[in-house]
Amino acid sequence: MTLRDVELGKSADVVKLNSEGVIKRRIMDMGITKGARVTVNKFAPLGDPIELTVRGYNLSIRKADAALIEVE
Amino acid sequence: MPKSTHALKIALAGNPNSGKTTLFNALTGSNQFVGNWPGVTVEKKEGTLKKDSSVLVVDLPGIYSLSPYTLEEVIARNFLIEERPGGILNIIDGTNLERNLYLTTQLLELGIPVVAALNMYDSVKRHGDEIDISKLSQRLGCPVVPISALKGENTDEAINAVMKLIQSGTATKPCRFDGHIEDYITRAESLLPSGVPIGVRRFTAIKLLERDSKIGEAFSDLPDVSAIVAEMEALLGDDTESVFTNERYAFVTNNLHNAFVKSAYVSSSGKVDKILTHKVWALPIFAVIMFLVYYISVTSVGTLVTDFMNEGLFGEGFEFFGKEVPGIPVVIEEALENAEVAGWLQGLILDGIVAGVGAVLGFTPQMFILFLMLSFLEACGYMSRIAFILDKVFRRFGMSGKSFIPILIGTGCGVPGIMASRTIESQRDRRITIMTTTFIPCSAKLPIIALIAGAVFGGAWWVAPSAYFLGIFAIITSGLLLTKLKILSGEPSPFVMELPPYQLPTVKAILSATWERVWSFIKRAGSIILIATALVWFLSRFGFQQNEFVMLDEDSLDGSFLAYAGSFLAFLFKPLGFGTWQATVATLTGLIAKENVVGTLEVLYGGSFAAHFSAAAAYSFLAFNLLCAPCVAAIGAVRREMNSNKWTLIAVGYQTAFAYVCAFIIYQILCLIL
Structure with missing residues (x-):
């Protein structure tokens, strides 16, 4: 399962990051690392990007990038 | 700035939105200098402590990490490694600890x-x-001082703690990772050449292990x-x-255990956000907010104040509580006449400098109001x-949502707009954003729109909106076009952005942010625009007549130097419908400052602008x-942010x-229709 499949309002734990390069480092720097708990908060009015809560603050990433984050 | 006189240099580092600017202002007050970072010349702020002018505080850009990927991170890193400040005051948002x-x-x-x-301990x-x-302090291995930058609470204590730590000479201990990883770091460290100073050996070793692309620039022979x-x-x-990122976060979570207990507090920010990013209402609310910003700053209040400035203060004069107060040009003219100043010098001062600079300064209220609202947003x-x-x-046009912020700020002034592109991580996106930001009409282009709308189209309502529409069209088309180019292919654009909690900013913070931008505008009026208008005046009023160098009168400007130069290039604009030397010169002076376009047209046509332009040519112009x-x-x-002459070109x-191309198509089509 990836972060993209997590329903609105539900949480999941990060298992693996399949993204690469700058995006991967940026996502990790912002606290989405292995084992981190992520909650899907909101979808933007046009459906993308999404708003997450991670490590106690709100972060926005795109669905395409969320699809590269494996969760459980 | 006399750098050598400062006994001590302290760097202020922290995440964006952590209150860094507020703390910097609280510590330094008005003793600030704004300059540029070496090489990249991103804005650099320094200031001396209010209570001790021998201590220099350097405000590093807001960063989340010391990765090699964004311009700000690289600037901060290079400063810390190369200039080795005496200490670092790391501002931390207490509501966002991890x-x-x-x-x-x-x-x-x-x-x-x-x-x-x-910070934000309250x-x-x-x-x-x-x-x-x-x-927390014990586990991190560094002093922790709770402060409130906004209320100015404990800020002196924080800086005192840095000074005390520096004086004590105790080295700060780096955080330790898992045993295996420590072994690898030690191995890499032992391979480092002696040229890497003791303090940064661990950092360098970790960066090498991370395959950091920029560490090779800091040290040779790695x-x-x-x-x-x-x-x-x-x-x-x-x-x-x-591995290292995980280890760092693990270090943080392990050490926060038992030292930090979060309550089940739900902020009102979430409720506000529910409305502002609502599925249905978000876009209409956005449209209304944008409309209000421009309606207030450009149309209603802005025009009122600008009219006062242009016609009153920098014009004939105005009425103040029933009393006639003369405008600045009137006052200066009288003074010059009383002093029996030579005619040409009077012309230079009044028609050149005062008229030119006044036209620009007359615009400051509008800018002030626009920046006030943008700063608030x-x-x-x-x-x-x-x-x-x-x-x-x-994204559909090959850019990211972050590209909108520079464009939005660009409606006020392209310079801060282009500078705002720094928050965009991907170089490709940043370049495209920089290249397209100035397509949106900035406030200095408003007088051009107003002039054309008023003089040629009888003040038609659609001219101004169509100008913005044209700008948006140009941005969209360029986005589509430029992303197809090979030189701009590059990395796909990440969109990873913090959504900070909403907060009501203080009046002081908004005013100082606004003033900073307006002041740089005024300084420009006092320097580059002043010189440019004087030059335009000189070149347009002097020329050769019967092989003699003379000052020309208003009717024979055709013989001026400027007319020669303009006529030489005017053929270029023939296909666009405005191949006259006056329009050519106006366009050229617009390169110095867009406000000049109107000023030059006024000087050269003396108010009979409409008679020289067909509707199609005017709109094309x-x-x-x-x-x-x-x-x-x-x-x-653009040059600063691109950091490359090639890309600027x-x-x-x-x-x-x-x-x-746009003007050509517009002119040809309009000629067919009209």
Whole structure:
């Protein structure tokens, strides 16, 4: 399962990051690392990007990038 | 700035939105200098302490990490490694501890004394969160001082703690990782040449293991550690960059255990956000907010004040409580006449400098109001929501939602707009954004729109909106076009953006942010625009008549130097419908400052502008001047942000070519229709 499949309002734990390069480092720097708990908060009015809560603050990433984050 | 006189240099580091600017202002007050970072010349702020002018505080850009990927991070890193400040004051948002402390783990590695200033401590307590300061301080291995930058509470204590730490001479201990990883670091460290100073050996070793692309620039003769990296990755089953990031966050979470208890507090920010990013209402609300911003600053209040400035203060004069007060030009004219100043000098001062600079300064109220509102939108947290709402739209044109922020600020002035592109991580996106930001009419282009709308189209309502529409069209088309280009292919654009909690900014913060921008505008009026208008006046009023160098009167300006230069280039604009020397010169002076276009037309046509332009030519002239190369200040900003002459040329060349094609099509079509 990836972060993209997590329903609105539900949480999941990060298992693996399949993204690469700058995006991967940026996502990790912002606290989405292995084992981190992520909650899907909101979808933007046009459906993308999404708003997450991670490590106690709100972060926005795109669905395409969320699809590269494996969760459980 | 006399750098050598400062006994001590302290760097202020922290995440964006952590209150860094507020703390910097609280510590330094008005003793600030704004300059540029070497090489990249991103704005650099320094200031001396209010209570001790021998201590220099350097405000580093807001960063989340010391990774090599964004311009700001690289600037901060280079400063810390190369200039080695005496100490670091690391400001931490107490309501967002985990992510803020992640940066701290990296700062602790640099061998520079670090003090953590735990900001927004009042909010932490109000939310019912509990932070055990002494436990946190002990575990991080650096002093922690709770402060409130906004209320100015404990800020002196924080800086005193840094000074005390520096004086004590105790080295800050870096955070320790898992045993295996420590072994690898030690191995890499032992390979480093002696040229790497003791304090930064651990940092350098970790960066080498992370395959950091920029560390080679800081030190020469760095060893090849690929064997260690391969071994590490085989053992740990993950790339080294991820390993270190995970370790840092693990260090933070382990150390916060028992030292930090979060309450179940729900902020009102969430409720506001529910409305502002609502599925249905978000876009209409956004449209209304934008409309209000421009309606207030450009149409209603702005025009009122600008009219007063242009016609009153910098014009004939105005009435003040029933009393006639003469305008500045009137006062100066009288003074010059009384002093029996020579005619040509009077002309230079009144028709050249006072008229030119006045036209620009007359514009400051409008700018002030626009920047006031943009600063508010930025400070309250709505700006990042705009990027969130619009990302999908912009992605369709090959850009990201973050591109909207520079464009929005660019409606005020292209220079801060171009500078705002720095928050965009991907170089490709940043370049495209820089190249397209100035397509949107900035406030200096408003007089051109107003002039064309008023003089040629009888004040038709549609002219101004159509100018913005043209700008948006240019941005969209360029986005689509430029992303197809090979030189701009590059990395796909990441959109990873913090959505900070909404907050009501203080009046002081908004005013100082606004003033900073307006002041740089005024300074420009006093320098470059002053020189340019004087030059235009000189070149347009002097020339050769019967092989004699003479000053020309109003009716024989055709013989001026400017007319010669203009006529020489005018053929270029024939296909666009405005191939006259006057229009050519106006366009050229627009490169110095867009406000000059109107000023020059006024000087050269003396108010009979409409008689010389057909409707099609006037609109074509407008389109070309809105879209072509921006003013030198903006070109300078492009140069700074691109950090490359080649890219600056590409940007300016592209804009001018695009404007030419657009104006050509507009003129030809309008000629067919009309």
